[in-house]
Amino acid sequence: MKVVILAGGRGTRISEESSLRPKPLVTIGGHPILWHIMKIYCSYGFHDFIVCCGYKGEYIKRYFVRYGLQQAAVKFSLSQLNENGQTKDITDKESTENWKVICANTGLETLTAGRILKIKKYIGEDEEFMITYGDGVADINIAKLISFHRERGKILTISTTRPEGRFGAISIDKKGNVESFKEKARRSQSYVNIGFMVANKKLFDYLGDGNEMLEREPFERLVADGQMAAYKHPGFWSPMDNIHDREYLEKLWSDGALWKIW
Template sequence: MTESQQPMPPAMILCGGQGTRLREVTELLPKPMVPIGEQPIIWHIMRGYAAFGVKRFILCLGYKREEFIDYFLNFHARSTDITVRLGKDHGITYHGETFEADWEVTLADTGIETMTGGRILRASRYLKPEDREFFLTYGDGVSDLDIGELLAFHRKNGKLLTLSAVHPDGRFGEMKFRGNLVEGFAEKPISSSRYINGGFMVADREIVSRYLEGRPDCYFEARPMQEILKDRQLAALRHNGFWQCMDTPREHKLLNDLWNSGSAPWTKHWQR
């Protein structure tokens, strides 16, 4: 089997945080379950990966994990017409398939207060032996990034971790480059002409054993990523297209307005 014929790696999505800056809606829902249109943002993120053939998803859950369980257990019932048979021969018939019919979604309980590194470590048990790498992202941002290009870039550069570099709006710490290698980070740039980590990443599974084992509760973005950086194993693909996180009510409204306009930029690859 050639590399192009191999199944796409699974996507691990960090979904356990409390989303305090979006508190007016996350009091009732975890941030990845906050809706953009009729579906939660986690569905939009997963749909973006699925457009490139990703069918396996590992969700790292914590805060209000029951909302994810309810959503995915009842996904088909909410997405199609159904016939419910009551009584002795009870059962359910789903009328019609959905786009998501071949998705495999693992709902991994990674703890309420666990930090991102600990979540990755705990959820890594659901990687299969043949998974030499996996996609890694957060459950609160969308982009028109070409996932296939990101994976090809990761494999070509041969580093353990590949980030997506996107233009910020001045609120985030920026990355410094030498070629495709990341050399360091700086806090809160003044302008949006520089790049930040957009959160769409590819990781070799070696990062788990090399940087996370023995650290059951650490921020992946702190010591582990700094060690990956020190080892010169961190690269980044520059993405100049659309990217938007959903940290605030203003950003939530922006994404809903774009979706309701009928031309949401992050759906660019969905017709594949």
């Protein structure tokens, strides 16, 4: 099963970093958040990725071109030079990932539905595939997610969670008296879409001409047809929307990283 990662947006809310590189290449613990996401899927045996590139997409392509050399031990045989002036042999292949990666050019201004529509040609006729965002990590159980999707039999399953509250939850009576106060209560939060989606190929029929955000009209059409299920993830999830989120994730990484399930 292929994993489609939406990685083409401009990342304007983290412009301190995204002005220099695409948001999926912003690092946590010395590795791009894109790498962290791929490692989550890899830990469940999924190694086939389609990265939907857009803004500064050439940086993402360059990252994968160089990745093997950066991670592995490399031996250079200077006595047997090739036409480029040298030969090299990767001697520590176990330290590199067994990934197949397609970096698809999906356009600079393309909306999320259009990005998915543009990678249709890479998906098999009856193939299920997964979709997620290139800026969020979770300790989600991908195997349970896929089982849930197949049990429900819908076109699309999204993963949801109640995020950690950023504000206290207050209950007020009719007279204006505070009945209860819960500081950052997770149970009081609404469920939100966290990505980590599973779909069958019928999803493409709901994407229109691609000039829509996936999360708006296509989602609404799926819901209207009773073709969307929601997997409730009870564990950790965090997006990296801004520089404060990055600092938060960086601290978590140094403390052990709840999403490090590999």
